[in-house]
Amino acid sequence: MKQDCDAVNVPACFISSHEGFRGSIKNFIKDFVVTEIDVNGQLVNKAAAPQTSGCASSDKNNETSARCKQNNHSSVSPDTDASAYWGVDVALPSPGSFDLGVILGQSVSDELEQFVLTLKDEKPTKQELSLGSFADKHHRANVHRAVRHRFPFLMTVTIQPEIRVREDPDYRELSQLVTEDEAEDFFRFIDAKVRGSSYTFGPDDSKEHRAAVHHFLSRRFGKLVETKSFSDQGRTAISVRLRERGRPKKRSxxxxxxxxxxxxxxxxxxxxxxxxxxxxxxxxxxxxxxxxxxxxxxxxxxxxxxxxxxxxxxxxxxxxxxxxxxxxxxxxxxxxxxHEPLRLGQLQGNHFDLVVRDLRPHGANDAHSSGADRNTRLVALVKEAVENIKATGFVNYYGPQRFGSGQSVQSDRVGLALLKEDMVSAVRLFFTPEEGDDPQSQAKRHFLQTDNAKESLALMPLSKARERLMLRALNRYGTGPNGCAQAWLSLPHSMRVFYPHAYCSRVWNEAVAHRLATLGHSARRGDLVWMQEGQNKLEDSGESSSAQIHVVTEQEEKEGLYTLGHVLLPMPGNTVKYPENAMGAWYQERLARDGLDNCRFRVSSLKLNLPGCYRPLLALPRNLSYQLQRTACKDEGAGGGEVSGESKQDLLTLTLNFDLDSSCYATICLREIMKCDP
Known part of the structure; x- marks a missing residue:
């Protein structure tokens, strides 16, 4: 097992023994082309469907058809157990579900934020703000919905095509009786009008105060809702239910x-x-x-x-x-x-057209050999590498982009803090700046030094939507544990779950390296494999949490019934089975080392649920082809001395075309081919 060129969170283990070579990728945007392969095995830009938009691409992709088996890709859904303490209420979307910076434009969104801040500081006012004119009725409806969800205390009024906002006087009155958070959530509940839904205020032991709340709700919303007090575990709370006639009208x-x-x-x-x-x-x-x-x-x-x-x-x-x-x-x-939407994982994989430029050998002696000798050597190295990968595949690591490569603090560390439900640490890790004085790093540094989310938001570039959503929530809810939890909830679910997934991916990568180093390159007793008749496990390189799992027996190990290409390793989660050999104990020790020995892989407060999945140890590229071309370039000389001989030399450029199953990384395939980080 050769070890070399360690990438961030990607152990330096290779499955093949060829020497490899060096080169650079993504010099130009056209050097890295990715085309999805649909469930029928067709490239989506070549699919046999009527083209009605008149916008066909002129890019020339490899047209080799992909023949691969469909993945049972696992997608993660929010934790459905996170219900309210008092009564069973319908969960409401988080305020961050609507990005006003996109819907209104960033300048109008910022103006609205300032308008809201003035309302918070003043007595009741009839002040209004114009959000602009919106000719498209769908856009107007979206603006109304997004503004009222983000700021329930605002009323939106259309004077076609203009939309104006002003304070809702009912909200101010209710917020004098209950907390601001409860008032906001109640108005979201009223605005949503979800069939069969209810809303429950927090416990209130004062009968007189409960009577005041009942009276207000009856006076202002009596036609829409009915209220009642109920006791639970010795405490009393008010529950609100939509009346039958308060439900949405039947759609036409x-x-x-x-x-x-x-x-x-x-x-x-x-x-x-x-x-x-x-x-x-x-x-x-x-x-x-x-x-x-x-x-x-x-x-x-x-x-x-x-x-x-x-x-x-x-x-x-x-x-x-x-x-x-x-x-x-x-x-x-x-x-x-x-007739229906798409689902995550509803694809067979991706086709890649890659260009690796400026090829050169690993060895220093080869680098200084003559151009002809060096190119002859490189051609041999490339041919050996490609043939090896065709035959054996590559270690199916998660790529560096899974961890947010280039960041001072990797995403897996943020994910670990979230799994430990340490919301404050997770926020501070999220805002750890890069080295340098770019505007984003300055804004992050200012937040960590001052804890002032409002000033940091003013410094944060408008293009950094994720950071700005977090800072808005921190400005609104504070930087304590609850405020930090609200900041995470301001991000869409797909963004929140990325960080715990990054942590689990890092553990998986380390598990693969440990498995190969300690148990070798054959299937061993206690390993996990798929049990699906007629399936070539090496080719099915996606993630799965639904396949039947079989534990390799001692007899099967002796008979060599399974190969390394059949072996699966679990991504940590709350539904997976762990190997029944030394790797099972390794997982327990590894998670315990990070303080997760009792982790349920659920964070109910953030509506996160990680069931886990099974990922093949090896991946195999399909339809792999390559082409070498010579590119003339100026020779700048070595060591800055005078250049002798010809003023130009031929450099080799490698073009690669191949297919990978979903969730497999082309950069990791390249890494195995080149034996270094491309």
Whole structure:
């Protein structure tokens, strides 16, 4: 087992023994192209679907069809056990579910924040703020919904096409009777009008005070709700239930038809995060980001093609916005009507077209040999490396991007703090700055030094949406344990769960390295394997939590019934089975070392639930092909001395084309090929 070139949180273990070579990737955006493979094995930018948008991409991708088995990919859903203490209430979305910076534009959103701060400090006022004019009715509806959810104490009024906001006098009166948090949550409950829902205030032992609350609710909302006091464990609280006639009116056939519209399309983006692209499209179309579904997240520093489905938007309406999307580096194709949304993991994998430039040997002696000799040597190294990977695959590590590579504090450390429910430490780790004086680092440093979220928010660049959401919540709720918990809740669930997943991924990577170092390269007694008849486990390299798991017996080890390619290792979680050999004890010791020996892998306060999954130890690229080309470049000489001989030398460039199953990393495959971090 060769060990070399350790990347952050990726142990330096390789499965093959070839020498490898050096090179650089992502010199240009076109050097890294990722194309999703749908459940039918088709590249999504080549799928046989009618193209109605007129926005076909001119990029030339490898058209080799992908033939692979469908993954049983595991997605994590919020913890459904997190109910209120008093009564069974319908959970409300977090305030961070609506990004006003995207919906209104950042300048108007900031102006609204300032308007809210003035209301908090003043007596009742009839002061109003204009949010601007919105010609699209869908956009107007989205603005009303988002503003009232984020700021329940505001009233939104439309004077077409303008929307204005002012303080809701009922909110101010209720907040004198109950806490501000309860008043806000009650108004969200009223605004949502969820069928069959109820809201319960905290315990109140004063009969006179409860009577005042009952009287206010009856006077102001009696047509919508009915209230009652109830006792639980010796304490009394007020429960509020929507009346039958307070439920939403029955939707018309036209409204139901609009709700059920789903439009699928292929998104081509470059130098954009998937969630960033969705936020922009949602604001442009006047829908919520949650109305978009996708099969997987794609790289930012790349040209990527992926399938998406948007709800409540017709193909024709989507086509009308394509010109605006193109201004932001997004192109849409294969626009068509479908009957349902996409699910995470609903894909067979991804196809990669990669370019590795400036190839050179690892050895110093080879680097100083003549151009012809060096290129001959490199050609042999590349051929040996590619053939080895075709035959044996690579160690299926999670890549550095899983941990937020380049950050001073890795995401797995934030995830560990969240799993230990240390919200304050998690926030402070999240705001650990990079070295240097860029605006983002300055804002983070200011927060850690002063604990002043408001001033730090003013310093934070507008493009840093995640940090700004956290700082707004910290400014509103404070920087104590409860305020920090609210800050995490201000992030969408997919962002919150990323950090505990990063921690579990780090443990998995370390488990693989320990397994290979101590138990070798064959399947051993107590290892876990899949039991699915006719399945080639080496090719099914995605994550799964639903497959039947079999424990390798001593007899099966002797007979060599399973190979290393069949072996699975569990991602820590609350439903997984651990190996029944030395690796089982290793997991227990590893988690105990981080203080997680009794961890349930649930954080109810943040609605996080990590069931865990099983991930194959090895991954195998499919349809792997390569091409070497010579590129002339100026030779700058070695050591700054005078260059003798020719003024130019030929450098080799490697083009690689291959398919990987979902959740496998092309950078890790490259790492095994090159025997260093690319």
């Amino acid at each position: 056939a036209e409204e139901r038809k609009e709700e059920d519209v789903y439009t699928a399309f292929t998104l081509r983006k470059e130098n954009l995060e998937t969630l960033e692209a969705i936020s922009y499209m949602a604001a442009t179309l006047g829908v919520l980001p949650s109305d978009f579904t996708y099969a997987g997240i794609k790289d930012k520093r790349a040209i990527t093609y992926q399938s998406m489905v948007v709800k409540k938007v017709s193909p024709q309406r989507l086509k009308e916005k394509t010109a605006e999307f193109e201004k932001r580096g997004m192109r849409l194709s294969h626009v068509r009507s479908v």
